[in-house]
Amino acid sequence: MNRTRLIIRGATLAAAAAAVAATAALSSTQDVTRFRVEHSLAATFANLYVQQAAILGVPGITDGGIAASATCDRGGPKVADVGPGADWICMVTFHDEHHQVQTGxxxxxxxxxxxxxxxxxxxxxxxxxxxxxxxxxxxxxVFEFDGAFDPNN
Structure with missing residues (x-):
């Protein structure tokens, strides 16, 4: 009888663990959104571009002057623009030190x-x-960088 209870408890714990994992996966998918990625990438890029200009000795480069923006897509038109993954592609547009619009x-x-x-x-x-x-x-x-975003905004 104890063995039966243990198996039932094990099954219950496994089901509970699966439910927690599913909830965590759903939560993280909802936390990663196109808006959050775009907003963070543009701000992070602008800050790092200003740092690069300072390293190179280029005066007068500011976050505001760069006016960076990003447009992102995850995995093409058949994939929703939410969730973690290595398939996010973003076009970053900004003004360089010569006030020329650049996109990459x-x-x-x-x-x-x-x-x-x-x-x-x-x-x-x-x-x-x-x-x-x-x-x-x-x-x-600016070559390769880490960034983060607030999952609550």
Whole structure:
């Protein structure tokens, strides 16, 4: 009789664990939305572009002057633009140091914990290392970067 109870409890615990996992997966899918990814990517890119300009010694570059925006899509037209995955593609548009509009495709790996890794075209953002104003090679903050978004906004 004890063995039967143990099996029933085990089945009940397994069902409860599955329900918790399903709820967590649904919650994380709902937390990762196109709006959240776009908003975070644009702001993070702008901040890092300002850092890159400072490293290169380019004066007068500000977040507001860059006016970065992002338009994202996950997995093409047949996939909803929600949920974590390595199939997010975003077009980032901004004004460079010459006030010219630039647009580049960024590939994102968005995770269920509201973070992402983004990489853009080196033709637009530069190589993995750049030479600072003193002649040293340093990591390029815009080449590939991590970002996060608030899952409650």
């Amino acid at each position: 495709k960024f590939e994102l790996q968005v995770k269920a914990n509201s973070t992402y890794v983004a990489g853009g075209p080196s033709k637009l953002v530069g190589l993995a290392t750049i030479t600072d104003r003193t002649g040293r090679d340093v990591p390029n903050p």
